[in-house]
Amino acid sequence: MLNVKNLTKTFDRQNRHFDAVHEVNFSMKGGDFCVLTGPSGCGKSTFFHLLCGITKADGGEVFFDKKDICKLSDKELAALRAEKISYVLQGDSLLPNFTVLENICLPHQLSCGRTDLEKKAMELLSHFGLEAMANDYPSNLSGGERRRVAIARAFVHDPKLIIADEPTSDLDEENTAMIIDFFQQQAKQGKAILISTHDLSCLRPGMIRYQMEKGCMKKA
Amino acid sequence: MKQFVTLNMALKNLQRRPVRSWCMIFFVFMLAASLFFCTVLTDSLSESLEKTTNRMGADVIVVPEEYEKDMADALFQGNISSFTFDKQWLGEITGVEGIAKSSPQLYLRTLAADCCSTAVQLIAFDPETDFIITSWLNDDGIELPKKGEVIVGSKITPETDGNVIFFNKPYKVVGQLEETRSNYDACVFMTYETADEIVHSDKWIEAFGEAGAAENLVSCLMIRAEQGIDKNDIATKINYRLSKDCPVRAYTMNGLLSGAMNTVNSMDNYSSILMILISILVIAALVCIFTITINERTKEFGILASLGAGSGKLAGLVLSEGCMIGLAGGLIGVIFSIVGLLIFGNTIVVLMDIPKLITALDYLLILGLKCMALALVVSIVASLYSAWKVSRNSLDTLIKGEEM
Ligand SMILES: Nc1ncnc2c1ncn2[C@@H]1O[C@H](COP(=O)(O)OP(=O)(O)OP(=O)(O)O)[C@@H](O)[C@H]1O
Ligand SMILES: [Mg+2]
Numbered sequence: 001m002l003n004v005k006n007l008t009k010t011f012d013r014q015n016r017h018f019d020a021v022h023e024v025n026f027s028m029k030g031g032d033f034c035v036l037t038g039p040s041g042c043g044k045s046t047f048f049h050l051l052c053g054i055t056k057a058d059g060g061e062v063f064f065d066k067k068d069i070c071k072l073s074d075k076e077l078a079a080l081r082a083e084k085i086s087y088v089l090q091g092d093s094l095l096p097n098f099t100v101l102e103n104i105c106l107p108h109q110l111s112c113g114r115t116d117l118e119k120k121a122m123e124l125l126s127h128f129g130l131e132a133m134a135n136d137y138p139s140n141l142s143g144g145e146r147r148r149v150a151i152a153r154a155f156v157h158d159p160k161l162i163i164a165d166e167p168t169s170d171l172d173e174e175n176t177a178m179i180i181d182f183f184q185q186q187a188k189q190g191k192a193i194l195i196s197t198h199d200l201s202c203l204r205p206g207m208i209r210y211q212m213e214k215g216c217m218k219k220a
Numbered sequence: 221m222k223q224f225v226t227l228n229m230a231l232k233n234l235q236r237r238p239v240r241s242w243c244m245i246f247f248v249f250m251l252a253a254s255l256f257f258c259t260v261l262t263d264s265l266s267e268s269l270e271k272t273t274n275r276m277g278a279d280v281i282v283v284p285e286e287y288e289k290d291m292a293d294a295l296f297q298g299n300i301s302s303f304t305f306d307k308q309w310l311g312e313i314t315g316v317e318g319i320a321k322s323s324p325q326l327y328l329r330t331l332a333a334d335c336c337s338t339a340v341q342l343i344a345f346d347p348e349t350d351f352i353i354t355s356w357l358n359d360d361g362i363e364l365p366k367k368g369e370v371i372v373g374s375k376i377t378p379e380t381d382g383n384v385i386f387f388n389k390p391y392k393v394v395g396q397l398e399e400t401r402s403n404y405d406a407c408v409f410m411t412y413e414t415a416d417e418i419v420h421s422d423k424w425i426e427a428f429g430e431a432g433a434a435e436n437l438v439s440c441l442m443i444r445a446e447q448g449i450d451k452n453d454i455a456t457k458i459n460y461r462l463s464k465d466c467p468v469r470a471y472t473m474n475g476l477l478s479g480a481m482n483t484v485n486s487m488d489n490y491s492s493i494l495m496i497l498i499s500i501l502v503i504a505a506l507v508c509i510f511t512i513t514i515n516e517r518t519k520e521f522g523i524l525a526s527l528g529a530g531s532g533k534l535a536g537l538v539l540s541e542g543c544m545i546g547l548a549g550g551l552i553g554v555i556f557s558i559v560g561l562l563i564f565g566n567t568i569v570v571l572m573d574i575p576k577l578i579t580a581l582d583y584l585l586i587l588g589l590k591c592m593a594l595a596l597v598v599s600i601v602a603s604l605y606s607a608w609k610v611s612r613n614s615l616d617t618l619i620k621g622e623e624m
Contacts, residue, residue, distance in 0.1 A: 049619075054526065054619060055616050078528050079530075080528070081525075081527065082529070089526055093526070096236070096520070097232050097236035097520075106225060106229055107527040107529065108527065110225050110226065110524065110533055111528035111529040137236075
């Protein structure tokens with residue numbers, strides 16, 4: 001499903017080039033649950049941005065469903081993110097002006113016109129124990145609750161590939177376990193899941209672990 | 221529902237930021253309200269002017285030279301005046317080519333004292349030659365007033381016994397003209413015979429002195445040109461005929477009212493300039509508020525983009541917010557102005573010293589729609605820049621929430 005070849009991204013800092021992502025080869029298929037670990041600044045977020053077409057690569061190829069996403073137009077990339085690849089941003093990613101339920105449904109309604117998501121959204125919310133907060137605004141939620149809402153939003157429209165950037169950072173064990181359990185369960189149902197973390201305690205058997213160091217990635 | 225999601229989201233964004241939203245709405249409100257008021261004022265002035273000229277039905281008017289301004293004010297502003305010249309001077313005019321009809325009128329004034337019902341403009345006409353007032357009477361189905369009888373404009377209220385009292389004498393009101401929305405509404409009309417009675421009453425003499433027979437007094441000579449004859453030509457010909465020591469001059473109606481017309485035109489120009497300035501200011505203010513707040517909201521747009529919203533959708537969201545601000549500000553501005561105009565119209569008339577304000581609802585509604593359209597355009601223009609920036613920006617800038 002996802003096939004990455006020699007992916008490279010170069011940044012400039014004070015007139016010095018460096019590869020934030022260097023010649024990365026990587027692949028995954030439906031049902032895989034991959035975890036990317038590595039120290040801060042090693043290039044995890046940059047790699048994820050390349051995978052969903054938020055950042056343009058400087059070299060290499062990213063094949064998703066046999067199409068090279070580096071060659072897609074902005075519009076096609078937006079459609080891809082709207083329907084097939086779901087990306088959970090690092091940190092807080094809820095819209096402050098919308099309630100929890102609106103946060104889950106409205107962005108998808110905007111990007112691909114889907115209006116049938118409310119029922120699924122409520123199911124996910126109750127799975128995460130948040131159904132009572134459906135009409136609360138994000139500012140009234142704790143960090144862990146907000147993270148769960150963002151994850152519910154990433155799954156609600158049934159994408160094929162879910163990429164989550166540090167979905168468990170700053171969370172306690174209970175919240176972390178709840179989220180990892182959910183990912184595992186979704187992977188079993190055939191979704192491809194790719195997350196990053198520097199919290200090694202959330203590793204479980206059955207996960208495929210990759211390690212990243214200064215832009216280079218290898219299987220651990 | 222699908223099409224409305226952008227509007228729905230834009231509305232929620234505005235609702236959740238009430239201070240910002242109301243600030244922007246306020247600017248648009250100011251724009252719409254001032255445009256509305258300026259337009260009503262200038263339109264009202266030119267309408268009054270046009271009504272007066274049309275109603276008059278005279279092409280050329282002969283008045284005492286130094287009273288030309290008084291005459292214009294009497295016709296247009298509703299100032300009450302009293303001025304005369306001797307009928308003998310009219311002899312110099314007879315025989316000028318191109319005159320179809322001519323008829324003298326006598327403008328007298330009453331006093332705001334016990335002797336008179338009200339201080340009004342009296343206009344005496346000569347039924348034999350008149351081609352103006354008798355036609356109004358015909359239109360309204362009113363008989364010619366006889367000696368001692370008067371016709372009043374729509375704004376004059378007779379005493380309870382159906383008379384009006386001028387200089388301690390009662391005059392029977394035998395008819396009231398329909399409303400014309402010109403200053404003739406506040407005038408009292410009579411024939412020369414009745415005017416003669418007035419100028420010979422003790423009180424009149426006490427107030428204004430001996431005047432002689434009314435039939436020898438003229439305030440103005442109304443002249444209608446023959447079909448196809450240039451009015452300016454007639455005025456020039458008359459003035460050429462008049463001897464040097466003659467105290468009267470001929471003016472075309474437009475020339476007489478040109479002072480007022482110039483005022484209206486310059487008001488029109490001033491208000492246009494004012495409106496352009498206000499529009500620029502409002503656009504600038506809105507652009508600032510939009511740019512600042514959109515810059516602080518880059519992360520929100522980044523989140524939407526990461527979930528697959530294309531740049532067009534993001535721009536649409538910003539533009540929708542702009543449209544809503546424009547519609548809200550415009551609507552509030554227009555409603556506020558219409559209500560204000562209906563409630564305080566009379567006060568405005570007095571304060572600004574203008575004949576009257578147009579308060580016809582259809583006119584106000586159409587003008588209201590125009591003002592709202594302008595408010596909308598201004599808000600859209602103001603949000604275009606932000607919309608363009610949001611749609612043009614690279615996604616990682618948006619996602620990082622950096623300043624654009
Ligand atoms: N737009 C940019 N311009 C220049 N350098 C950048 C840019 N974005 C990221 N970098 C650099 O690239 C490197 C990788 O950044 P990245 O955000 O991918 O790290 P990360 O692995 O996600 O770190 P963390 O775990 O702290 O989130 C860092 O050294 C960062 O400073
Ligand atoms: Mg990161």
